[in-house]
Amino acid sequence: MKKSNYSKSVVISVAIHALLIVLLLWGADFTFDNKQPVGNTIQATMVDPAMLNQQAQQIRQQRQAAKEAEQARQDRLEQQTAALETQRKAEAERIRQLKADKLAAEKQTREAEKQTREAEKQQQLQQQQALEAKAKAEAKAKVEAQAKADAKAKADAKAKADAKAKAEAKAKAEAKAKAEAEAKAKAEAQAKQDAALNDMFSGLEAENAQRGGARGKHIADEVARYGAIYKQMIQQNLLVDQSFKGQECKLTLRLSANGLVLNVSQLAGNDTLCRAAKSAVLQVSEFPMPDNPDVVKQLRVINLTVSP
Template structure:
């Protein structure tokens, strides 16, 4: 529209100039060829000259009109070309603006994708850091358990050495007791022989023999009664000390949820004072077995009865360890 306005003024000026020229020519012909006062007979050539000049003017006017029309046509063509170019430029601008909008949308999408990727990277980094911290913590726990295991093994080694010494001492004491028992039996045997010899010499051997048989029968009956009562007492004591031993193991047993419903059978050999000389796992869950063995080694000593008969029942026992949960 701006280009069209700029062309309106020159076209108007050009048209005005052409019209002015035509008017001047028309007027000039009239003034230059104005006839003088002459005789009537001589006026015919002048009229002819005026007619001829008027024809030239008309031709000139037509020529000027044609030039004007050509100029107007050219101007219209130029205006149409300018409008076409302006329309094309407008369309090009619209295409550029559309392209810019598309690029802006793509840029925002890329920014969103970049932000999303950055957020994901940050989340991954945080997760990696958390996993690293968990791994470090797990490694520290593992090292701590390893240290505890080494300490336990060292303690078990020392305990084993101590058990060996105690077993050697117990063996020596047993040998001493056996020698004393053998000596006692030898003396009893010698005394018995002396009594038999003395009894043979006695005149009332038959009466004495009968009395001795009666006494022996009575003592045997009494001993049998005492033995049955003693056996019941021993069995009751054995059950009680077994329960105490299991309670001691449970007290030192380190449990976790993976042990629930599982168990382990163990073999234990005890010294007379309750010191654990042997602890072996027989069968069962490996985790429970390891925990049970550690618990037994940690206890070191287990409850035993001072009664020899009860100790004989408990010095080598098989137990079933089942973790207890509160």
């Protein structure tokens, strides 16, 4: 823009000089007198120096004025250019600031959205953890409750079983004691009866003993045979223990006429084995009897030796 202004100033200056030359030439008096004889006569008109000086002064003033006007115009142009540049810079700064504000706002918005997402994610994580903890606690409580219920049920069942076992054991013991008492009472009564019968038939037995013969041997054989049967029945019900090995027990059995056990007593032998043998006798409860009354009489009181 400054180069263009300079060109314009040069053109104006050249134009002013050309105008000055024209004015100088215009002020000169070029007059030809037709009446003068032909020859080499030259007439010159004198130029007024004051007027020329005045015109030069005017030209200088005009040039100065034009120069000042051009300078003023250039100053105005520079001022306008500076103002426009300032305005442009201000506008650019405003636009830059708007962009910066927009970017800052967008960044702030993104940051806020990020924080919101993080907060939501953290909240969801906390909720999930809370649900998992609740589920674990509920599962644990359920397992513990089930364990307590199972333990209570087991304890109740055990208590019932123990009570039932105790009742059964008590009933069994009472029944056993009653049976033993009844057997003892019967045995005592039978012993008294047997004693009376023995006294009554002692003479007859002595007579039969004297007779001897085949009948006595038959009776003895039958007694031995039934004794072996009784011993086998007792051993079948005997609870054998390792400690019984090599031991023996001698028992006396008192039976009714139909073979019912009236009493069993220990004559000799291992006490533990004898207790087991007596229990086995009571379990048999009733032994077989032959049809021969003489043999039955011999079997009602019989001694047996039990050896596992």
